[in-house]
Amino acid sequence: MSKKNYAELCALLREAGTLTSIKSLLGWDQETYMPDGATPGRSEQNALLAAITHERRTSKRVGDLLGACEQDKALTRKGSPEAANLREIRRDYDLATRLPGDLVAAIARTTSQAQHAWKEAREKDDFAMFLPWLDKVMGLLRRKAECYGTPKGGELYDALIDEYEPGATAREIEAVFTPLRARLTDLVREVKQSGVKVNTKCLKTRIPAARQHAFGLWVLERMGFNLAIGRLDVTTHPFCSEVGPADTRLTTRYRDQHFTDALYSTLHEMGHGLYEQGLPKGDGTAKSLFGQPLAEAISLGIHESQSRMWENFVGRSLAFWKWALPKSRKFLGDALEGCKPADLFAAVNTVTPSLIRVEADEGTYNLHVMIRFEIERALLRGDLKPKDLPGAWNARYKDALGVIVPDDARGCLQDVHWSFGLIGYFPTYTLGNLYAAQFWETINEQIPGLDAQIGKGQFAPLLAWLRENIHRHGKKYRAGELCERVTGQALSPEPLMRHLRSRASRVYGVNEEN
Ligand code: ZN
Numbered sequence: 134m135s136k137k138n139y140a141e142l143c144a145l146l147r148e149a150g151t152l153t154s155i156k157s158l159l160g161w162d163q164e165t166y167m168p169d170g171a172t173p174g175r176s177e178q179n180a181l182l183a184a185i186t187h188e189r190r191t192s193k194r195v196g197d198l199l200g201a202c203e204q205d206k207a208l209t210r211k212g213s214p215e216a217a218n219l220r221e222i223r224r225d226y227d228l229a230t231r232l233p234g235d236l237v238a239a240i241a242r243t244t245s246q247a248q249h250a251w252k253e254a255r256e257k258d259d260f261a262m263f264l265p266w267l268d269k270v271m272g273l274l275r276r277k278a279e280c281y282g283t284p285k286g287g288e289l290y291d292a293l294i295d296e297y298e299p300g301a302t303a304r305e306i307e308a309v310f311t312p313l314r315a316r317l318t319d320l321v322r323e324v325k326q327s328g329v330k331v332n333t334k335c336l337k338t339r340i341p342a343a344r345q346h347a348f349g350l351w352v353l354e355r356m357g358f359n360l361a362i363g364r365l366d367v368t369t370h371p372f373c374s375e376v377g378p379a380d381t382r383l384t385t386r387y388r389d390q391h392f393t394d395a396l397y398s399t400l401h402e403m404g405h406g407l408y409e410q411g412l413p414k415g416d417g418t419a420k421s422l423f424g425q426p427l428a429e430a431i432s433l434g435i436h437e438s439q440s441r442m443w444e445n446f447v448g449r450s451l452a453f454w455k456w457a458l459p460k461s462r463k464f465l466g467d468a469l470e471g472c473k474p475a476d477l478f479a480a481v482n483t484v485t486p487s488l489i490r491v492e493a494d495e496g497t498y499n500l501h502v503m504i505r506f507e508i509e510r511a512l513l514r515g516d517l518k519p520k521d522l523p524g525a526w527n528a529r530y531k532d533a534l535g536v537i538v539p540d541d542a543r544g545c546l547q548d549v550h551w552s553f554g555l556i557g558y559f560p561t562y563t564l565g566n567l568y569a570a571q572f573w574e575t576i577n578e579q580i581p582g583l584d585a586q587i588g589k590g591q592f593a594p595l596l597a598w599l600r601e602n603i604h605r606h607g608k609k610y611r612a613g614e615l616c617e618r619v620t621g622q623a624l625s626p627e628p629l630m631r632h633l634r635s636r637a638s639r640v641y642g643v644n645e646e647n
Contacts, residue, residue, distance in 0.1 A: 135201075138198050139205075142198040145195055147419070147425075150424025152189065154417075158376045158377070159175060163248065164248075164370070165366050179242065179245045180245070181238070184234050187232070187237040187238075191229045196226065214427055217427060217608065218425055221608050240273050243270060243554075246266065247263075250266045251263050252369060255369075256542075270552065271519055278293050293556050297432065298612065299611060300612075306564075309564075313626050313630075314499075314500065314503055317499055320496055324641045327641040331640060332476065332479070332480070334476075335480055337390050339390055340468045341389065345395050345465075346365070352396070355592065357407060357592055363383065365383045366384045367385060368385075368386060370549045371384050371491070372384055378415060378417030383402040383403060385399040386398065393481050394492055405436055405440045407439060407599070407604075408439040413607060415428070425607075426608040427607040430607075432611075434612050437564065437569075438566075439569075439599065441565050442569040446632070449495070478640075479639075482636045482639075482640050487534070495636070496637060497534060500534055502559050508525060508529070522545050526538065564624075569629075573628065575620045
């Protein structure tokens with residue numbers, strides 16, 4: 134009987150997973166090719182699908198089957214895949230059943246429209262256009278957080294973070310961020326004081342988007358991204374969308390100058406994509422694990438560790454450019470004539486406070502995240518009103534990064550997240566950097582000569598390591614547990630600081646120790 138219950142439970146989850154994948158496809162389409170006029174209709178499609186999926190996920194049948202499986206000793210043996218699956222199915226079920234269906238539909242409908250409003254507001258640099266939507270989204274998310282409930286001794290924001298980084302709390306994140314912020318600020322100051330001016334001429338050459346696209350695609354394939362079950366398209370805000378079990382879609386954006394912006398966006402999203410392609414979800418048919426937690430990513434922090442690893446630890450290394458620069462000629466022509474790998478290495482590792490998070494260098498990136506963490510915590514607490522967002526944003530940028538925000542398009546309107554209703558999501562970016570750095574040190578201990586392999590364009594050993602140690606486990610472990618298993622230690626800021634200081638020392642001559 135037990136096997137039958139478990140099989141039926143997994144079949145129901147696969148159906149819910151299939152519905153979710155349809156919604157992902159609609160979302161991808163909305164961000165890439167959908168005509169603007171289709172927004173109201175698309176919002177209704179999203180709302181209906183979200184409601185149906187929610188109904189399925191929270192059905193009495195799922196609850197009964199889950200309860201029966203949990204009573205079954207054959208399924209709950211400690212350390213077994215079934216037990217890990219049931220633990221996560223229980224968590225998802227309990228969270229989902231706390232949300233009323235009308236709220237789920239309202240969030241889907243409102244955020245679908247808010248995304249459209251955000252896009253237009255950002256293009257026109259008009260915060261007032263987005264403000265009513267931000268108000269609505271914040272109201273709905275506050276309701277959602279209240280439904281989830283504040284954990285004991287915690288705050289409302291914790292309920293939203295937990296969705297992206299299970300078990301993490303605002304207080305814990307603050308405890309990591311506060312000392313890290315001071316050390317990053319020191320590093321930025323030392324870089325400035327070094328007086329070194331990095332020559333970035335090689336980034337300023339004009340390269341048409343089509344050539345950049347061909348080069349990006351070629352690098353993706355060489356690194357192991359499977360284009361037979363994936364794509365790369367162009368959009369306003371780069372993302373990776375897991376449309377279905379064998380359908381991982383990446384997007385990027387091109388500018389004629391600074392071709393590395395697109396390249397690193399592409400590598401970043403590819404890192405997410407490689408994780409998705411490495412999860413054991415199979416082809417989505419009845420015999421696959423698709424829809425089960427064992428075939429899903431652990432958390433956004435771990436997801437981000439994969440994207441940042443390929444983007445920064447691999448893509449911004451000298452070894453990468455030793456390999457990629459001579460190969461790039463075939464795609465980019467003479468555009469990089471006269472540039473050496475060391476020039477590109479220095480140019481893509483400059484540390485300069487700037488306005489846009491997704492284009493920020495590694496040294497200042499986390500300061501952008503910390504600003505958003507403070508702001509969204511204040512918004513949710515009600516300490517900051519949405520209408521006061523631009524002022525609060527600009528003041529924090531001046532304080533933390535010393536930059537003057539010239540307009541809201543390059544200020545509080547730059548990120549898509551709040552229009553999507555993603556509050557509590559930003560801190561996972563910095564967690565991802567911390568995990569990436571810690572994994573990277575272990576990987577270098579376990580793959581001798583990794584740097585030399587990258588210098589020859591041999592990425593298979595690295596990808597195989599990630600597949601073996603991280604990807605194939607799905608949600609078997611929680612993020613902290615995986616980190617300890619893989620690296621032998623709890624998450625620490627030291628590897629990230631060592632990495633950043635090592636790069637800054639090579640480019641600016643600052644002290645490696647701090
Ligand atoms: Zn990412």
